[in-house]
Amino acid sequence: MSQVRPMRADARRNYERLLKAAAVAFAEHGENASLDDIAKRAGVGSGTLYRHFPTRQDLLEAAYLGRIEAIAARADELAAELPPGEALTEWLNELCVGTIQVRGLKALVGSAVADGGSAALTVCGTSIKGAATRLVEAAQREGTLRPDVEPIEVLRLAHGVATASELADGEGRHISRYLSLLTEGLRP
Amino acid sequence: MSQVRPMRADARRNYERLLKAAAVAFAEHGENASLDDIAKRAGVGSGTLYRHFPTRQDLLEAAYLGRIEAIAARADELAAELPPGEALTEWLNELCVGTIQVRGLKALVGSAVADGGSAALTVCGTSIKGAATRLVEAAQREGTLRPDVEPIEVLRLAHGVATASELADGEGRHISRYLSLLTEGLRP
DNA sequence: ACCTGAACACCGTTCAAGT
């Protein structure tokens, strides 16, 4: 773990302006919002954006980190309230709804649960995978979920369900129906 | 139905060159291949590309129409060889495999099965939906598929499965496993 | 150490001029 020494005051201010501008832009125009536009909105040179966030993915992740962590935290709330199987189902439902309703978030979650090196090491990835693992393993111990399915697979399948639901209406009205089909298939 | 009168010879030639160049480019670079590059490869002015194919979607559809129709035809072959339930499963499997392995095709199939006006009227859309409808209805008559699910929903869910499988490895090695989970959930 | 913004490359799209 490398020590992060504090940013210079102007750097810190620019960083935060960029995050705010990015959140607005991604929400408005989706994951492909113009980076140049984001820099302009933040009142910052485009080079500054690249200095803080070398790739679009970095910026997307930083802008939505709060939401991702809220989703992860929600897993533990649900685990405390409901029996394991129901907690998992409800969490997946909320995950899919959030993923579809917040523009740009679906792309981020998608890359967070995708296979392939670096993505596995992102903050978003580990946060969301940790949450899924706790719920999945509890449901398996309870015996309401196939023992041969891995947490990451459940996340990917849920992402598939979100995709299907998005195709159906662009919003999320079919999520719970489609998810219940998946849940049937995941029974032991 | 409006009569299509034959194209002028040079127009026809350019049209076909564009299709070939597009197929190569989409296969190489995916659905977002540069249109300018496609025109150049076809040895044609960029305006000509736009004349024949006003939108990227039009070009993508035209370039892959042959493949889509082959997939649709495959449905009837399978229906003749296998019991309805198995024919549907096998067809969905082949659909997902093709959809992932041929770059650019997934985007086309996705938009073909998406909700929302115009897409429903494309040649690709009607072709693939027709095939799915025949298989789904046969399986429902046979009693191996839930009666309350619509063909278009099955297509969307299969597309979700393809998405999940693509997240898993970028190729298609998980398709049959994931599809079998879906099939479980679709039992009556 | 950090910021700025001009500069470059690339792409999509349109349209006047040409056959």
Next chain:
DNA sequence: ACCTGAACACCGTTCAAGT
């Protein structure tokens, strides 16, 4: 009727100059 390619707008990315 159809084609060409220059022209324009827009975007991503880099980097020399500035503080």
